[in-house]
Amino acid sequence: MKRQGKSYTLEEALKKMGRYCAYQDRCHQEVRQKLREMKMIPEAIDHIMAYLIEHDFLNEQRFADSFARGKFRIKKWGKLRIIRELRQREISQLAIKKSLKQITDQEYREVLDDLALKRLETLTQCTALEKKQKLSSYLLYRGWENELVYDKIRELLD
Structure with a gap:
């Protein structure tokens, strides 16, 4: 039944x-x-x-702000991944833009630096080419912009 x-x-x-x-x-x-x-x-x-x-139980901007802050600071996601995830949740473009303004350029670059260095330390048994490929796919998957990723890889591995 x-x-x-x-x-x-x-x-x-x-x-x-x-x-x-x-x-x-x-x-x-x-x-x-x-x-x-x-x-x-x-x-x-x-x-x-x-x-x-x-009654302010539900607020799209507040959700977008806390989502972006949390995913950036805790999960170390880049802006592209945050944008993609917020769009999947049907958050407005305006709310997404505002929420990303909370992340300063300096903080953004510092997190990318830390993330790239930590990941690079784990890639000990790899050739230089494998390191570049693995590091780039790791950072791109986490939503970091192409140009930032490739600049960071050149800085660390060339």
């Missing part, structure tokens, strides 16, 4: 989503998905979304 998921009243769903958004910044897409999983009807989803935005 197939078990039905719990059904929520509008009030229960509002409370649950309020806690969900208060715990951590969320993007609109995540919240809509969660509401669909809760089997809420489209009208209820729209009502709950409007309530969450109006």
Whole structure:
């Protein structure tokens, strides 16, 4: 026998989503998905979304800012990866631009330097060409811009 998921009243769903958004910044897409999983009807989803935005539980710019800050400082992602991930979450271009302004050029370059040096230290059993290939693919995968990556590789390995 197939078990039905719990059904929520509008009030229960509002409370649950309020806690969900208060715990951590969320993007609109995540919240809509969660509401669909809760089997809420489209009208209820729209009502709950409007309530969450109006009462500042849900704020696209705040989400973009904390996402960009966190992924840059903790995961050491470059701007291209951050942009790609924010676009996947349907964050507006304006919010993405504003969130990236928090990262200073100096801090950006310092993180790239540290990341490249740490990665290079792990590549001890490689030829010079292999080191260049592995280092570049590692940095590009993490979303660092081509010209910065290739400049850094030239600086470290030539």
